Amino acid sequence: MTVTAADVQHAAERISGRVRxxxxxxxxxxxxxxxELLQHVGSFKPRGAFNRMLSAKEQGALSGLGVVTASGGNAGLAVAYAARELGVxxxxxxxxxxxxxxxxxxxxxxxxxxxxxxxxAEAYAAAVTASEASGALFVHAYDQPEIVAGQxxxxxxxxxxxxxxxxxxVAVGGGGLIAGIATALGGRARVVGVEPExxxxxxxxxEAGEPVDVQVxxxxxxxxGARRLGSIAFDAVRAHGVRSVLVTEEAIVAARNELWTEYRLAVEHGAAVTQAALSSGAYRPEPGERVVMVVCGANTDPSTLG
Known part of the structure; x- marks a missing residue:
């Protein structure tokens, strides 16, 4: 499965007015x-969730049976929000x-x-079984064309x-966000994925030349916390020359506190990895290089910020 720039443009038209x-x-x-931490429900995920559901609705595949997903948190919040807005x-x-x-x-x-x-992985397996048994629309957290196009x-x-x-x-988990951004930009800028070590x-x-399971x-x-990069994401990042940099636990914690101290941005640890890449030197811009840092999620306990 591949996602094209035209798919992203269609997604933008489809979800217009539904997302911030x-x-x-x-x-x-x-x-x-x-x-992007200011998006509905505190992450970028509603972009893909709305695109998946509205696309299914256009095809008559979104019914009163509703939707099913598996998520450690943010994708679930996005699906729940979009479903409530669409009345399913x-x-x-x-x-x-x-x-x-x-x-x-x-x-x-x-x-x-x-x-x-x-x-x-265990929640995912249970969600797939539930979707198949009930007939509800399955919404993947990151590895569906409509999800990637929406992101x-x-x-x-x-x-x-x-x-x-x-x-x-861009922070990377399952890869839906970075795949969508790389596709949308189409080589007009360098895209770098940032991941926890x-x-x-x-x-x-x-490294392996294909998605593989990793311990997280x-x-x-x-x-x-996805154990495997999505297949759509793998094809997209390889096609667009995306590379990965890794950051330590210590750098992530420090970066999260730095975003709060410097900008009063309360972010979850996953959203702090891009700041960690810059602060720790895992990514070193060239002189004059103009960098955009995606701050993608705010679902955290603010009382844990120093």
Whole structure:
């Protein structure tokens, strides 16, 4: 399965009015922050969720049976929000390790929450079984064409809001966001994926020449905890020459606190990895290189910020 720039453009038209056009913050002549943490339910995920559901609705595949997904948190929040807005029920399977703040928020969005297993893979298997048994539409957290195209609409916004720029730093879990952005930009800027050292799904896939399972853990695992890069994402990052940089746990924690101290941005650990790449030197821009840093999620406990 592949996603094209035309798919991203169609997604932008389809979800217009359903998602927020999040702002950018130019903090220096060479650094701009894309504040996607201000998106509905605190992450970029509603872009893909709405595109998947609205596309299915156009094809008559979204019914009163509703939708099913598996998520460690953010994708579930997005699906629950989009389902509520579209007037259909949502059943969300999450691992027992999902943050309590995200589980509580899911319930406020009228979702049926099922906690099962200790990691995303187990919740995913249960969600697929439930979808097949019930006939509800399955919404993947990151590896469906409509999801990737929807996430790519963020890239189109960047071209309108921040151009010209040379490089975009993007957090990577399952890869839906970075695949969509790389497709939307189509080589007009360098795209660099940032991953925790303890969850290197893209780095290992690029090394192996195909998506492979990796062990994941660490402070960012609640939002970047996919064990395998999506197949759509793998094809997209390889086609567009995307590379991965890895950041340590210590760098992620420090970067999260730095975003709060410097900009008063309360972000989850997964969203702090792009700041960590710059602060730790894992990614070193060339002199004059214009960098956009995507800040992609805010679903965190602010009391843990120093």
């Amino acid at each position: 056009r999040t702002p950018v913050l130019r903090v220096s002549p060479t650094l701009t922050l894309k504040l 029920p949502a059943r969300i399977f999450v691992p027992e390790s999902a943050p309590s703040t995200k589980v509580a928020r899911l319930r406020t969005l009228d979702a049926d929450v099922v906690q099962i297993g200790t990691e995303y 790519g609409t963020l890239g189109l916004e960047l071209l309108e809001q921040a151009d010209p720029f040379d490089t975009v730093l 303890v969850a290197p799904t893209m780095a290992r896939a690029l 853990g660490g402070c960012a695992a609640d939002s970047l």
